[in-house]
Amino acid sequence: MIDRRGFLAVLGASGLGWPGTLEHFSRQAQEGGAPGDEAFWTFVRGQFLIPEDRIYLNNGTLGPSPRVVVEAVAEHTRRVAATFPPSVPWDALKDGLGTLLDGDPEGFVFPRNTTEGMSFVANGLDIGPGDEVLSTDHEHIGGREPWSSVCRRRGAELRTVALPAPAQSSGQLFETIAAGLTAKTRVLSVSHVTFTTGTVLPVRRLADLCRERGIIFAVDAAHPPGMRRVSLRSLGGDFYASSPHKWLLAPQGTGLLYLTPEWRTWLWPSVASGGWDDLELGAHRFNHLGTFDESRLAGLLAAVEFMNALGMDRVEARVLYLNRRLKEELARIPGITVVSPELLELSSGMVSFGLDGVESLRLQRFLAREANIRTRVIGEYDYGWMRLSTHIYNTMRDVETVLELVDRAARRGLPGD
Ligand SMILES: Cc1ncc(COP(=O)(O)O)c(C=O)c1O
Incomplete structure (x- = not known):
């Protein structure tokens, strides 16, 4: 078995090097990170490859990897191609x-x-x-x-x-x-x-x-x-x-x-x-x-x-903060039924809801068309709910944008209705 030090030594000897950006990120991520500290979470967002004009609200299906992860995979792939010895750390x-x-x-x-x-x-x-x-x-x-x-x-x-x-x-x-x-x-x-x-x-x-x-x-x-x-x-x-x-x-x-x-x-x-x-x-x-x-x-x-560099306390607090905001505001929109629990101890990074008279798949297409928002519809068990997931790369602006659009859909209907 090879440990992390051995892994780094092998990489160093190979001349391929471990991506230094993780250490860099860890240093930069030391200050701030309160749930509502938008400057900090915007900095975190900058660690991802998600295009600026996309609002990704489907982490519940697949999480986008930050750059350091993409780099680590690429580095390992390069090592294998360069015929260096196996090195699962x-x-x-x-x-x-x-x-x-x-x-x-x-x-x-x-x-x-x-x-x-x-x-x-x-x-x-x-x-x-x-x-x-x-x-x-x-x-x-x-x-x-x-x-x-x-x-x-x-x-x-x-x-x-x-x-x-x-x-x-x-x-x-x-x-x-x-x-x-x-x-x-x-x-x-x-x-x-x-x-x-x-x-x-x-x-x-x-x-x-x-x-x-x-x-x-x-x-x-x-x-x-x-x-x-x-x-x-x-x-x-x-x-x-x-x-x-x-x-x-x-x-x-x-x-x-x-x-x-x-x-x-x-x-x-x-x-x-x-x-x-x-x-x-x-x-x-x-x-x-x-x-x-x-x-x-x-x-x-x-x-x-x-994640260890960010700390799960900070991550969890931010995830629950965005989720709370979504839940509270969705519940105020006429025609919306939120099916996710209100209680914090039962809450996570996902909220699901139905909108009276509007099929969730249509709402999903509307959100994608209007603001390039990626969501998930829970069609399983015939529930038909719209699900929004929010994670550390989402900003409060992402949340406000989706809320505005759902509100518009609820009050004015979808185009073509
Ligand atoms: C609760 C739960 N279990 C299992 C799975 C399946 O995950 P995977 O495709 O990674 O096996 C999912 C995927 O969305 C899930 O939400």
Whole structure:
């Protein structure tokens, strides 16, 4: 294994060099960064390649990488092309993630995304006839279909509990999900933050309940890392799968799966290569995936360092600040129904809403045409909601622009109506 120092030494010896901009950025990012400090967040925006005339409000699907991440990927690709030795900086990567997510560095596995991480979990368990898996009607296909496929193949049943939208409290969400558990439930699988409404589910309490009842708890955590502070040590649960290419702004195709100590030895690997049965390797035996694109892990390391340089306190505060502004102002517009929760503790970087008499796809096209705004429509489960995601590269001006346009659409209708 090569650590970060070794990685830098190899790069130095190669003459290719590590992009110095990360250190530069870290120095510059030391001062300021209060939630409403527009000058600071405009400086952060300057670290991205997003064109000036675009308002990107779809981080919930894919996060744009900052320059330092793009550089790290390019640098790694150049190294491989120059035939320098393999150099995944495993230790630095695991340590950096351990710091960012308050987890044990030895628990991290690197699939390509949440879908693959959840599939590793679902396929790696011995689920059989008579078992039930409980999920909700706010799960993404990437977190749900792995269970659907395993249940069908093995004769188990996938059950669904309906969640309220907007949710009123964490207790309400907890009671609703807990009421769906039965004596046959082997696995509970829910999102930490739902993709539909950006609602934070009470995973900590659910983890405690599952432990008490001997139920395996798998969390689809595609969203929280890089968006909200996460403490893997205190969350509990058995599995935590994520997509750092969303809020952590890592390269596309970068996943994360965190395993608790027991599961590092108990879970069956879905991809087997040398060392798959070497239990001494712990979670790392799941990283033996054959040849893969290592440059994305170099990019992930840069993304983790970028976020650690900003600090998750500052990032979370800014994300929630923009989200609050959007929610409050949307709720004032006639005809708008906000389906995301009002409570701060349930809030995230996403807000979803419907506009009476206007199909969200039409509103989406209007926003794109008028101000080059990128959004996501939640068509799943026939919800038909418009979703706006805001992250650290968004300015308050972006937020005001989208609000003005939604207000105009609500009061005057869309052109052609
Ligand atoms: C909650 C949730 N789970 C899973 C996924 C799937 O993510 P990926 O395509 O990175 O596997 C998404 C993607 O939007 C999501 O929002």
